[in-house]
Structures are given as C-alpha cells and as structure tokens.
Amino acid sequence: MSSDEEIFGKRPKEYFEVKNKKSVGFLLSSLYMGFMGSIPILLGILGFMKIYFPGAPQWFFVSNIIFGILMIIGSYGTYNFKKNGIYLFTASLIIDILFHLSLGLEELDAIHGLYFFIGFALVPIIPRWKFFK
Structure with a gap:
C-alpha cells in the first residue's frame, strides 16, 4: 500500500479512464459555458x-x-480541447465577477455561474485533461 492510499484511501481509477473524448457530459458542459458567456x-x-x-x-x-x-x-x-480555452473562460468569468463587485452590484448570477462552472462544467473536463493541447 503506497503512502497516497494510506492517506486518501483507494480512488476509483475508472473515473480517469476516458472511453470517448467527447461524451454527452462534455458537450453539455461546453454548451453551459457558452450559455454563461451569453449572459454578460x-x-x-x-x-x-x-x-x-x-x-x-x-x-x-x-x-x-x-x-x-x-x-x-x-x-x-x-x-476543441485547447487548454487556453479553459484558462480564458475562467479568467474572464472571475474578472467579470470582480467588475460587478467593484461597482457594488451584488449579483448572484455571476457568482453562481462560477460555482456551477466549478461543480458542473469541470467534472467532465478534468478526466479529459490529457487530451487538451
């Protein structure tokens, strides 16, 4: 038993084995990210x-x-499996939230968008990270 397994327990290796690159979950997360871009x-x-x-x-x-x-x-x-796409989306979402907060707008739609991005969109993206260029 390795030291990682002693600390964290056994992790399911099936989660990180990707059978097809673009699954329905990956497509839905990309569409959700596009929808989040249409709100601003x-x-x-x-x-x-x-x-x-x-x-x-x-x-x-x-x-x-x-x-x-x-x-x-x-x-x-x-x-299209570009790492810069994830970085660009995340940076522009966070900067948009900071602009809203700097003007005193306590809108929850942008902040909830960040939570949904972390919880919903990154779930199918993280196992496919090895395919990103």
Whole structure:
C-alpha cells in the first residue's frame, strides 16, 4: 500500500479512464459555458437600453459584452480541447465577477455561474485533461 492510499484511501481509477473524448457530459458542459458567456452580453445590451442598472457608466456595459465574447471563445476552445480555452473562460468569468463587485452590484448570477462552472462544467473536463493541447 503506497503512502497516497494510506492517506486518501483507494480512488476509483475508472473515473480517469476516458472511453470517448467527447461524451454527452462534455458537450453539455461546453454548451453551459457558452450559455454563461451569453449572459454578460445580454446584460450589456439591456444596460445600453437603460433597463439594467441605469446608473452604471457606459464602459461597464462594454466590458460586460467583451467578457461575454471572451467566455464564448473560451467555451469554443474548450470544446476543441485547447487548454487556453479553459484558462480564458475562467479568467474572464472571475474578472467579470470582480467588475460587478467593484461597482457594488451584488449579483448572484455571476457568482453562481462560477460555482456551477466549478461543480458542473469541470467534472467532465478534468478526466479529459490529457487530451487538451
């Protein structure tokens, strides 16, 4: 028994054995990441129409749209097994959350998006990490 097994117990090795590269779960997680990118775009458009947070400066809505586009590019890169896609999506999601918090918007949709990304989208991605370039 190795020292890792003594500390953590036996881990199921089947979890990390991937039979097919693009499963239904992987496809759903990529689609979810793309959907999460469409939310800031929609909020930016609603902001320009003065429906969403009318007192915010214009650069805030432009940055929302830019971060949404970056998230969609990151989800497309993830679907094509690019490590930069995961990094781009995660960085733009976190920076978007920080922009919301810096203006005093305590919106839970962006923060919940981070929790769902960690809990839902990374589950099928982590076993396929060896296929990413």
